[in-house]
Amino acid sequence: MDNRPIGFFDSGIGGLTAIPYLAKSLPEERIVYFGDTARTPYGSKAVNTIRIFAMQIAEFLKSQDVKMIVTACNTVTATCLPLLREKYPDIPIIGVIKPAAEKAAMICSRENHIGIIGTKATISNGAYEREIGNFKSGLDIHSMACPIFVPLIEEGIITDDIMTLSVRHYLDDFIGSNHIDTLVLGCTHYPLIRKQIETLYPSLKIIDPSQEVIGRIRAVLTERDMLAENSSFLNTFYASDLSDNFINMINIIFKDEDFKVAFKSFDIK
Ligand code: DGL
Numbered sequence: 372m373d374n375r376p377i378g379f380f381d382s383g384i385g386g387l388t389a390i391p392y393l394a395k396s397l398p399e400e401r402i403v404y405f406g407d408t409a410r411t412p413y414g415s416k417a418v419n420t421i422r423i424f425a426m427q428i429a430e431f432l433k434s435q436d437v438k439m440i441v442t443a444c445n446t447v448t449a450t451c452l453p454l455l456r457e458k459y460p461d462i463p464i465i466g467v468i469k470p471a472a473e474k475a476a477m478i479c480s481r482e483n484h485i486g487i488i489g490t491k492a493t494i495s496n497g498a499y500e501r502e503i504g505n506f507k508s509g510l511d512i513h514s515m516a517c518p519i520f521v522p523l524i525e526e527g528i529i530t531d532d533i534m535t536l537s538v539r540h541y542l543d544d545f546i547g548s549n550h551i552d553t554l555v556l557g558c559t560h561y562p563l564i565r566k567q568i569e570t571l572y573p574s575l576k577i578i579d580p581s582q583e584v585i586g587r588i589r590a591v592l593t594e595r596d597m598l599a600e601n602s603s604f605l606n607t608f609y610a611s612d613l614s615d616n617f618i619n620m621i622n623i624i625f626k627d628e629d630f631k632v633a634f635k636s637f638d639i640k
Contacts, residue, residue, distance in 0.1 A: 374401075379403070380405040380442065385559035387624060388581040445559060446493050449489075484550045542568070554572075608621050610635070
C-alpha cells in the first residue's frame with residue numbers, strides 16, 4: 372500500500388483526459404497534475420526544448436513526493452521517456468504510447484488500416500509505428516501530424532465550426548485515401564474532440580491512449596504493492612498559467628469533489 376499521489380503531466384489540459392478513467396478504474400488513487408499551459412504547445416517545438424521542459428516538470432513532481440510519474444502527453448512520451456527513466460530510476464515512469472500501441476496491435480490484423488494522428492514531434496518520432504511493430508509486424512500504419520488541434524483546444528475552441536473545419540482539413544483525405552478504419556488519438560488533447568471525429572467518420576474504431584494507460588498504471592502499482600487505500604491527499608492541479616480553460620476543465624471533471632489548484636512556473640531556458 373502506498374498513499375502518495377500519482378504525478379501526471381502534460382503541456383496543458385490534454386493529460387486531464389486520463390483523469391476520469393483513473394477515477395473510475397482506481398478511485399482510491401490521488402493525483403498531482405501539472406499542465407504547462409504557459410508553454411503549450413510542445414508538439415511543434417524542438418526536441419531539446421521539450422526535453423528541458425519535461426525534466427523540469429519531472430523534478431517538480433518528484434519534489435511533491437509522487438509515487439509514480441505518468442507522462443500524460445504523447446509528445447513527451449515519444450521524445451523523453453528513456454531519458455526520464457534514466458534520470459529517475461527509482462520511480463516508475465509510465466508513458467501513454469505503449470499501452471495504446473498494444474491495443475492497436477491486439478484489435479487489428481493485416482486487413483485493417485491504422486491511422487495515427489498526433490503532434491509534429493510525436494509523428495516525426497515514429498514511436499507509434501515502432502511500438503505497434505513490437506507487438507505485431509506487418510500491419511498497415513499511416514500517420515499524420517495535426518498541429519492546429521492543440522492550440523485550438525487550449526483556447527477552448529472545441530465545438531465550433533472552426534474545429535469541424537480543422538478536423539476535415541486534416542482527416543478527410545487522410546482517412547479516405549488510406550482507407551483508415553482504426554484511428555489512434557496520439558495526443559492526449561484529442562479525446563476532447565473525439566465527438567467531432569466520430570460524427571464526421573462514424574465507422575472509425577478509435578483508440579484513446581488516455582484510456583489505455585490506466586491498465587498499465589494499475590498493473591505497475593499492483594505489481595509493486597503500491598495501490599492506495601483511504602488516502603486523505605487532496606487532488607492538486609498545478610499549471611504554469613492558470614487559464615480559464617484549465618480551471619473549467621478541472622471543474623467539469625471534479626464537479627462534486629474538493630481539489631486544489633495552484634500556480635507553478637519554471638525559468639524559461
Ligand atoms: N497533449 C500532448 C500530446 O499528447 C501535447 C500536445 C502539445 O503540446 O503539442 O502530445
